[in-house]
Amino acid sequence: MTGTVNNIPTAPHIRREVQRRRTFAIISHPDAGKTTLTEKLLLFGGAINLAGAVKAKKTTKHTTSDWMEIERQRGISVTSSVMNFEFNGFSMNLLDTPGHHDFSEDTYRVLTAVDSALMVIDSAKGVETQTKKLMDVCRMRNTPIITFINKLDREGRAPLELIDEIEQHLGIECSPLSWPIGMGKSFQGVYDIQEGLIRFFRSDGNKNVRPQDTVTVFGLDDPALDKHLGEAAADLRNEIELLDGAGFPFDHKRYLAGQQTPVFFGSAINNFGVRELLEGFTSLAPAPKARAATTREVSPLEENFSGIVFKVQANMDPAHRDRIAFVRICSGQFNRGMKLQNQRLGKHFKAANAIFFMAKNRSGVEEAWPGDIIGLPNHGSIRVGDTLYSDEPLVFPGIPHFAPEFFRRIILRDPFKAKQLEKGLTQLTEEGAIQYFRPVTGRDYILGAIGVLQFEIIAARLADEYNVHVTYGQLPYQRVRWLTGDIKALKRIAEQNQQAIVKDADDCMAMLFNSDWQLTKTTEDWSDIKFIDTRECVLS
Incomplete structure (x- = not known):
C-alpha cells in the first residue's frame, strides 16, 4: 500500500530497503x-x-x-573509497576517508x-x-x-x-x-x-x-x-x-x-x-535520513529518484581513462537504464552503466536505494555538487570548494606535452582535492591545495596516469579569494592588480594575496566586492 510523507507518495518496498541500510564513514x-x-x-x-x-x-x-x-x-590513504557489504541482513555502505x-x-x-x-x-x-x-x-x-x-x-x-x-x-x-x-x-x-x-x-x-x-x-x-x-x-x-x-x-x-x-x-x-x-x-546507527533541498526537505521514502554527486574520481580504471561520479541516492529507487536529469546542465541522460564499488573493483547495478552510493561513468559532464533527479526538479545545496592555503607553479619538463598536462589537470582537479588557476596575464598553471602533500600526489598521478612529468616552483602567495560583486568594481580591481588576478578551472575570477594583512587591506579598500573563501562548483 502506497503512503505519503508531506503529501509526497511513498512505497512500502522503498521503506523496507531504507530501513536496512547503514551509510557511514570511518x-x-x-x-x-x-x-x-x-x-x-x-x-x-x-x-x-x-x-x-x-x-x-x-x-x-x-x-x-x-x-x-x-x-x-x-x-597511506590519499583518497576516499566506497565499499558495500552485507551484515546480519543490513546493507552497509562504508566510506573510508583519508586521515x-x-x-x-x-x-x-x-x-x-x-x-x-x-x-x-x-x-x-x-x-x-x-x-x-x-x-x-x-x-x-x-x-x-x-x-x-x-x-x-x-x-x-x-x-x-x-x-x-x-x-x-x-x-x-x-x-x-x-x-x-x-x-x-x-x-x-x-x-x-x-x-x-x-x-x-x-x-x-x-x-x-x-x-x-x-x-x-x-x-x-x-x-x-x-x-x-x-x-x-x-x-x-x-x-x-x-x-x-x-x-x-x-x-x-x-x-x-x-x-x-x-x-x-x-x-x-x-x-x-x-x-x-x-x-x-x-x-x-540511523538509516538514511531526509535531506534538505533548496525548496523543501526530501524524504528517502519518496518514490521519485534524487541524488547528489559528492565526489568525482578520474582513472579508477587507467586502461579506460574514465571518470566516475559518486552519487549518494537521497530518495526513490534507481534502476539500470533509467533516465535522469542533471539539474545544473538541464539535460537528460540514460544511466545505463551504473556501478557499485568495492574500492577499485566494480559490479554492475540493477537497482539501488536511498543511502546507497553508486558510480556513474562519464566523460566530464557530471561535476561535484550536481543534483540528479528523475521527475520533480530539485536542487540540493552544493558541496563547497575551500580556498587553498598552499600554492605552487607547475614546471612542465617536456613542453610538447602541454595538451596532456591541461587534460590531466582538468580531470584531476575535477575530483576537488586540488585546484588550478591561470593568471590572466600569463600562461602558467598555478596549483592550490589545502595541504602540501597534495602536490606530490598530483605529480605522481600525472606521471603514472598521463605520462606527464612536472616539477614545481615556489610562489609567495598565502591566500586566494574568489571575487564577486559590482561588475565595474571587478573590472577596476582586475586592471589595477593584473599580476594577482587569476581564473580557476570554472573560469571564476579570483585574487592571490601574499599575506593576511594584504587580504585585509584589499577587502577594506574594495567594499563593493565580496572576497569569498568557499564556493560551490560555479559562482553565479
Whole structure:
C-alpha cells in the first residue's frame, strides 16, 4: 500500500530497503588503525576472505581500500573509497576517508554523503589533532558518531583518562558499552556492559587457557568474575563504579543528535571487538535520513529518484581513462537504464552503466536505494555538487570548494606535452582535492591545495596516469579569494592588480594575496566586492 510523507507518495518496498541500510564513514587521525579496522569490517561482513584480499580476487594483495599506486607506495590513504557489504541482513555502505590533514577536503565531502560516522582512537595516543578537526566537521552536520578505541593489546593510557579526554577535547559525551580488562600484556578482554558478558581476548600465539570465549556474569558482584579474572576483577569493579558515578548512561536520542558517542574497546588487528562493534553499529546507527533541498526537505521514502554527486574520481580504471561520479541516492529507487536529469546542465541522460564499488573493483547495478552510493561513468559532464533527479526538479545545496592555503607553479619538463598536462589537470582537479588557476596575464598553471602533500600526489598521478612529468616552483602567495560583486568594481580591481588576478578551472575570477594583512587591506579598500573563501562548483 502506497503512503505519503508531506503529501509526497511513498512505497512500502522503498521503506523496507531504507530501513536496512547503514551509510557511514570511518574517520581517524593517521595511524590510529582506521584502515586495519576497515579491512576487518569487510572480513566480518564477508566481503573479503582474508584481510586485504577482495573475495574471489586472488591477485589482490594490497589493502582493499587503498587502491592507488601511490597509496601502496606510501602506506597511506590519499583518497576516499566506497565499499558495500552485507551484515546480519543490513546493507552497509562504508566510506573510508583519508586521515591525513592534507586530504581534509575530500573527507569533508564524504561526510556530507553519510548518515553517521565511526571514529577510531589509538589507545596510546588518545585524541590527536586531526581527530579534533574531523570532529568539527561532523559537528557541523550533527553527525552521529560511534567510537572504537583501538590497540588494547598494546600498552596505552588508562581507559578513564581516554574517556575524559574525548569528552573534554571533542566536546561530546561518552557512554561506554564495553570496558577493557587490563591492557597490553595484561589485556584479558572486555566486559560487555549491556549484555553482562566477559569476552576473552586471544591473540595469535596466546597460550593462556580460557574456559570459553565468553562468560556470562550476573552483575559485578558475581563470584564468577573473580574466578575468571583473578586480581583484575577488583580493578574492573572500581573502574565501572567510577564510570557509573561520573559517566553518562546511554541515550539513543542524544547519540542520534550528535551529542553522545557510544564507545567500544578492542584490537582491530587481532579481530577482537570488531564483530561486537558491527552488531552494535547496525542496531544503533540511523538509516538514511531526509535531506534538505533548496525548496523543501526530501524524504528517502519518496518514490521519485534524487541524488547528489559528492565526489568525482578520474582513472579508477587507467586502461579506460574514465571518470566516475559518486552519487549518494537521497530518495526513490534507481534502476539500470533509467533516465535522469542533471539539474545544473538541464539535460537528460540514460544511466545505463551504473556501478557499485568495492574500492577499485566494480559490479554492475540493477537497482539501488536511498543511502546507497553508486558510480556513474562519464566523460566530464557530471561535476561535484550536481543534483540528479528523475521527475520533480530539485536542487540540493552544493558541496563547497575551500580556498587553498598552499600554492605552487607547475614546471612542465617536456613542453610538447602541454595538451596532456591541461587534460590531466582538468580531470584531476575535477575530483576537488586540488585546484588550478591561470593568471590572466600569463600562461602558467598555478596549483592550490589545502595541504602540501597534495602536490606530490598530483605529480605522481600525472606521471603514472598521463605520462606527464612536472616539477614545481615556489610562489609567495598565502591566500586566494574568489571575487564577486559590482561588475565595474571587478573590472577596476582586475586592471589595477593584473599580476594577482587569476581564473580557476570554472573560469571564476579570483585574487592571490601574499599575506593576511594584504587580504585585509584589499577587502577594506574594495567594499563593493565580496572576497569569498568557499564556493560551490560555479559562482553565479
